[in-house]
Amino acid sequence: MEMVKRPLPAGFQKVSGDDNTEEYFINMGPQHPATHGVLRLVLRLDGETVRECVPHLGYIHRGIEKQAESETYLQYVHLTDRMDYLTSHMNNHSVCMAIEKAVGIGVPDRAEYIRVMVLELNRISSHLMMFGCFGGDLGAQTALLYGFKEREVITDIFDELCGARLTMNYFRPGGVANDIPDTFIARVKKVIVDVERTLEEFDRLITGNVIIQERSRGIGILTREDAIAYGCTGCVLRASGVPYDLRKDDPYSIYDRLDFDVPTKQNGDSFDRYVIHIDEIRQSIRILQQCIEQIPEGPYRSKEKPSYRLPAGSYYAATETAKGIFGTYVVAEKGDKPWRIHSRSPNFANLSPIGKMVKGHMIADVVTVITTLDILIPDIDR
Amino acid sequence: MAAPVILDTYFKRTVLGALGLLKGMSVTLGYFFRPSRILTEQYPENRKTLKLHPAFRGEVIMPHDENGDHKCTGCTLCEKACPNATISVLNTKNIAGKKVLGKYIYRIDQCTLCGLCIEACPFDAIHMGNGFEHARTQRDGFDLILNKKEGRG
Numbered sequence: 001m002e003m004v005k006r007p008l009p010a011g012f013q014k015v016s017g018d019d020n021t022e023e024y025f026i027n028m029g030p031q032h033p034a035t036h037g038v039l040r041l042v043l044r045l046d047g048e049t050v051r052e053c054v055p056h057l058g059y060i061h062r063g064i065e066k067q068a069e070s071e072t073y074l075q076y077v078h079l080t081d082r083m084d085y086l087t088s089h090m091n092n093h094s095v096c097m098a099i100e101k102a103v104g105i106g107v108p109d110r111a112e113y114i115r116v117m118v119l120e121l122n123r124i125s126s127h128l129m130m131f132g133c134f135g136g137d138l139g140a141q142t143a144l145l146y147g148f149k150e151r152e153v154i155t156d157i158f159d160e161l162c163g164a165r166l167t168m169n170y171f172r173p174g175g176v177a178n179d180i181p182d183t184f185i186a187r188v189k190k191v192i193v194d195v196e197r198t199l200e201e202f203d204r205l206i207t208g209n210v211i212i213q214e215r216s217r218g219i220g221i222l223t224r225e226d227a228i229a230y231g232c233t234g235c236v237l238r239a240s241g242v243p244y245d246l247r248k249d250d251p252y253s254i255y256d257r258l259d260f261d262v263p264t265k266q267n268g269d270s271f272d273r274y275v276i277h278i279d280e281i282r283q284s285i286r287i288l289q290q291c292i293e294q295i296p297e298g299p300y301r302s303k304e305k306p307s308y309r310l311p312a313g314s315y316y317a318a319t320e321t322a323k324g325i326f327g328t329y330v331v332a333e334k335g336d337k338p339w340r341i342h343s344r345s346p347n348f349a350n351l352s353p354i355g356k357m358v359k360g361h362m363i364a365d366v367v368t369v370i371t372t373l374d375i376l377i378p379d380i381d382r
Numbered sequence: 383m384a385a386p387v388i389l390d391t392y393f394k395r396t397v398l399g400a401l402g403l404l405k406g407m408s409v410t411l412g413y414f415f416r417p418s419r420i421l422t423e424q425y426p427e428n429r430k431t432l433k434l435h436p437a438f439r440g441e442v443i444m445p446h447d448e449n450g451d452h453k454c455t456g457c458t459l460c461e462k463a464c465p466n467a468t469i470s471v472l473n474t475k476n477i478a479g480k481k482v483l484g485k486y487i488y489r490i491d492q493c494t495l496c497g498l499c500i501e502a503c504p505f506d507a508i509h510m511g512n513g514f515e516h517a518r519t520q521r522d523g524f525d526l527i528l529n530k531k532e533g534r535g
Contacts, residue, residue, distance in 0.1 A: 079465070161437070
């Protein structure tokens with residue numbers, strides 16, 4: 001029987017000349033629960049083995065960068081909440097730093113300490129979510145609930161602090177929107193105790209579990225060279241053996257005054273990418289403890305302005321979010337609105353090596369790789 | 383011989399795997415005896431006792447005093463601060479010919495609850511309220527008029 005030659009979908013190159021077997025394509029997503037949003041992966045399969053994987057994007061494109069051109073700088077800050085909504089404080093920080101750099105606004109000491117504490121709480125909550133999804137995607141639904149349970153406490157602190165649980169809009173150029181409530185420090189201390197205990201539970205529940213280890217060790221290996229070549233940042237890069245963290249290598253805010261380590265792993269497989277998140281939570285707790293001791297009295301914001309006018313030129317500020325480096329590039333002309341804003345999102349770069357990572361693995365391993373890359377689709381499309 | 387080696391590793395791995403599972407289950411079992419660590423809110427059954435933080439941003443409200451007056455002067459700073467054209471401030475003139483607030487239109491379906499209007503207000507006339515149940519079965523009814531009486535203030 002003669003095989004019917006079908007045209008290949010867009011984005012694929014013909015790889016094998018073997019006419020006896022028929023490779024077939026399936027869509028993983030855009031409505032797949034394990035792709036963490038509307039990500040569509042087109043898989044070329046041979047049986048259950050993945051031969052090729054091409055991600056297709058654009059299902060949640062909202063045109064935030066275009067919308068930024070018609071909004072003032074102060075109004076743009078709240079839009080960045082909606083990019084990577086698990087790390088909204090860090091996105092806000094990046095925009096505020098770009099504005100501060102351009103206008104030359106100083107930030108009071110107390111505001112810097114409040115910022116760093118909030119940022120690290122945000123990092124812990126994002127990593128806890130990653131832990132939960134990692135367990136949930138690999139079949140341990142209990143872990144999903146435990147991750148969310150601890151995250152809930154941190155979300156509630158944010159709720160009391162700035163009035164929102166997810167889209168915070170708390171950072172302002174030159175400081176933060178309002179001072180911390182009296183209960184804040186006590187609650188952070190309680191969170192530190194709780195999270196430390198939970199990490200111990202995580203180790204017993206997930207890290208030592210044989211099913212999890214069998215399913216993640218040696219799966220989706222990203223080499224050091226590939227990680228650098230694809231522009232990966234954050235935990236993905238550090239799990240491949242590159243100790244690059246913007247907080248250490250190009251310190252912003254008050255990170256140069258604080259004592260913490262940058263955890264690094266060497267294998268670059270899914271298990272390492274998971275373990276490094278747990279290690280980072282421990283480092284964030286160290287930073288929080290130092291901030292609680294050192295936080296000074298004083299103003300929480302330098303002089304407020306109804307609108308900020310940036311001098312013409314281009315400005316760039318980058319922060320190390322829970323996912324990697326989030327950069328904001330602002331091109332300003334006269335007026336209180338930007339001419340163009342571009343965001344360098346960590347998730348886009350972290351997703352790009354997926355084709356190389358899942359080649360030769362099973363379909364179920366694609367889920368493992370996606371969840372350990374810790375990607376968030378609204379940040380990729382913006 | 384290969385067979386005993388395979389059996390040995392197979393046996394070892396099975397035992398170690400079972401131990402790991404039991405260890406994990408001990409964590410789960412612990413929650414049965416420590417219900418104090420469970421955080422679940424029984425919404426909507428607990429609607430009467432539900433307490434939100436005072437800072438919670440649920441909707442924009444305009445507080446009125448006992449005479450039915452508000453502090454809004456109709457300066458439209460909140461309208462300019464809003465990123466989504468949620469707020470429209472329509473002014474009129476009172477009997478003395480002075481500019482006063484006519485209608486304060488708040489379109490709650492467009493609001494992203496960023497709170498910039500509250501910060502922009504120099505008279506403390508609008509606040510963020512705690513109400514969060516805004517779901518409706520009809521498309522109309524989202525345009526709220528926040529001031530109770532026209533032309534006062």
